[in-house]
Amino acid sequence: MKIKIGIVDDDLLFVQLLKNYLENDARYEVVLTAKSGNAYLQEARIPLDVLILDLRMSDGDGLEVLSGLSALQNEIKVIVLSSFYRRSFMGHMLKMGVHAFLPKEIELDELSEVIHAVHLKGHYFSNEQVDVMRGQLSNKLPQFHAYSKDDLTEREVDIIRLICQQQSTREIAESLFISPKTVETHKTNLMIKISVKNMAGLVIYAVQNGIVDAAEIVLFDK
Incomplete structure (x- = not known):
């Protein structure tokens, strides 16, 4: 099945060019475009x-x-693509539930691969962004989650570690000798348990609670 994409941007020429480009890729289908945030929110229930x-x-x-x-x-994966891009905003974007944060100057073929990575893995970080996050996610940050690593099962900890190693659901299932459906169930339970919205939140949680060191986070290939 094609990945269903929505584009929200007030630059109509940019939207049309991006829509045309993505629809030439057999993996994607642009099913919605909107020229403002409010216009999109009126249609936000479109899958x-x-x-x-x-x-x-x-x-x-x-x-x-x-x-x-x-x-x-809404569990849509969100890629913020903006000319108002600053690496220092990365932490705030993650807190807002963003799955990838990119400058508008990105090459179209790279954007296409980021879309695929976000759909498959749940989030995308560039090398530079990971460096920024390593600085932002210091051990001095307050522990604001209701659960700590000691409250998680051994299997849940294993799954978080494999997520931080950039493994997909299928790869995690193979590593732990369980079904992909069981992996997805664990992921959902983890996000509910530690009050995060996406895989990026799980990565932040893992660093804050010492499950992985920030330097161990596997970078996404470009």
């Missing part, structure tokens, strides 16, 4: 796999969209 979202828009910006999706408990 999507990945949402490509601009930050700065006049009628409802990207942050409003992220807040709206959170209120709707």
Whole structure:
């Protein structure tokens, strides 16, 4: 099945060019476009796999969209693609539930592969972003989760470690000799248990609780 994509950006020419490019890739289908955050939120219940979202828009910006999706408990994977890109914003983007944060100057073929990685793995970090996060996720950060690593089962800890090694659901299942469905069940239970919204949240949790060292996080290949 094709990956269903939505694009929210007030640059109509950019939207059309990106839509045309992605639809030439057999993996993707652009099923929704919107020129503002508010226009998208009116259609936010349309099923999507990945949402490509601009930050700065006049009628409802990207942050409003992220807040709206959170209120709707929508599990769409969000890629923020913005000319207002700053590496230092990475931590805030993760807290807002973003699965990838990219500059608008990115090459189209690289963006295409990021979309596929986010859909498959749950999140995407560039080498530079991981370096920034290593600085932001120091041991001095407060432990704000209701559960610590001591409250997790051995299997749950194993799964978090493998997620940090960039393993897909299928690869985790093979590593632990369990079914992919069981892996997905563990992932869902973990996110509920430690109050995070996505795989990026699990990675942050793992670093904060000493399950993995920040230097051990496996980088995504470009």
